[in-house]
Amino acid sequence: MTAASPDRRRFLTAGAAVLGAAASAQLWLPGTARAAGTPLPDGVFTLGVSSGDPLPDGIVLWTRLAPDPLDGGGMPDEVFPVEWELAEDERFHRSVCRGTAQARPEFGHSVHVDVRGLRPDRPYWYRFRAGGQLSPAGRTRTAPHPHQRGGSLRVALASCQNWQHGYFTPYADMLGQDPDFVLFVGDYIYESAPSSTAVRRHEGKGEPYTLEQYRNRYAQYRTDPDLAAMHANAPWVVTFDDHEVDNDWAGEIPQDPDKQSHDAFVARLTAAFQAYYEHMPVRPSAIPDGPHIQMYRRLEFGRLARLNVLDTRQFRSDQASTQEGAESPSTTMLGAEQKQWLLDGLHDSPARWNLIASQIMMAETDLLPGDGKLWYYDAWDGYQTERNALLEEFAGIRNPVVLSGDRHLTMISDLKEDFADPDSDVVGAEFVGTSISSNGDQDQDAFHAQWDPLKADNPHWKVIDAHRGYHLFDIRCDGIDAAVRVVDTVVRPQAMASTLARLRVETDEPGVQVV
Secondary structure, X not given: OOOOOHHHHHHHHHOHHHHHHHHHOOOOOOOOOOOOOOOOOOOOOOOOXXXXXXXXXXXXXXXXXXXXXXXXXXXXXXXEEEEEEEEOOOOOOOEEEEEEEEEOHHHOOEEEEEEOOOOOOOEEEEEEEEOOXXXXXXXXXOXXXXXXXXXXXXXXXXXXXXXXXXOOOHHHHHHHHOOOEEEEOOOOOOOOOOOOOOOOOOOOOOOOOOHHHHHHHHHHHHOOHHHHHHHHHOOEEEOOOOOOOOOOOEOOEOOOOOOOOXXXXXXXXXXXXXXXXXXXXXXXXXXXXXXXOOOOEEEEEOOOEEEEEOOOOOOOOOOOOOHHHHOOOOOOOXXXXXXXXXXXXXXXXXXXXXXXXXXXXXXXXXXXXXXOOOOOOOOHHHOHHHHHHHHHHHOOXXXXXXXXXXXXXXXXXXXXXXXXXXXXXXXXXXXXXOOOOOOOOOOXXXXXXXXXXXHHHOOOEEEEEOOOEEEEEEEEOOEEEEEEEEEOOOOOOOOOEEEEEEEEEEOOOOOOEEO
């Protein structure tokens, strides 16, 4: 995407003042009328607005009517019309299109508008109205034309935002960096029960299991002001990991099968996926079918980048518990259909950069100093045969770069064709983004005392660190410039941000270099 225009930058610096003014205004859009029937409660736009999955000619616009967000939403059990408008300017003088969507109780009164017919590679502003109440204004952006060559793309990689571990302060810095889109690779919420010692206490009385409980948990997270502002200022591309449902779940197997029967966990999956769809700016193609949701998908950004978004939870085999199990050829992370979809998309890609959004780390983490191996079985290390076959395929792919989360650490690595052979070829690069807040403010000295001795057994690691933050990528034809952006604290509502490390991936030269 091209550089931001001056008016786009002014919109950012106006920040909360613009959003606050829009939220309190009571202006009528041309040709609108009050909805007949039951009047809406006041304050229906408590959860803000967001957009997602940009196409060259389209974008998804999202909101949810929820005047009492932490208590089921607070909406009457009726269908309400919600008007939407999209414009070329932040003051909505140049309106492009408008329409009316239905906020239905069976979808938590969420609204997903899949707008098409837009111009590629440009900003748009949008807003909603319901019952005379006007939402905050949001800004979004379409993807470049499919045949566009050159240009640039700025992407922010985020994951793992635990409400109880801290405030989401990295988003305040991310907002100022003005990414073209945010790639969120999992753990948008955490399913843990409220803790009396938490920085911020989860709502409710225990873990969520029902649809209303998951709705309340998402709504609580959506009220974080820094997260809300980032949603309102750039489109998001999202996928889930485990904590949106249950820690370390796999397929239809919970973390603790002795405590959750199969039928009970299927009901939990059904509720969790429904609430996920209701709170994410994704297309109606992601409407869940019971305990199943279509989440792996592909987005194009001209000829510059193809983004393959994976689902590493629904189709995986249960986690191994031994090294022998991790090396078994019968285990799968992606399932046969998704794996073939990924390989087809990589091999026929016209793009300069082939990006893979993987919820969990692909590069090896050997936790055993000296001879032998010890792996995390929940990550790709626990699915050795499929991971190694995929890395062999990377040798024939142009510029594969994996963008991951889950680990609550920054771990930036070369991807090797065979991690068992230190002399094997480098076939790609992986950026494991640190968490937004999960693990809180870690003791950095203790972290390095634990992890630095493992570097000799993991020579492919280029940067490891335990600060909270996110990764920022400037993608161009000749290379990717990456910055690890970190904050000094997440236990207070404000923080200072800085660049911990800068890295570079050169085009057609596999691997990553510290600058």
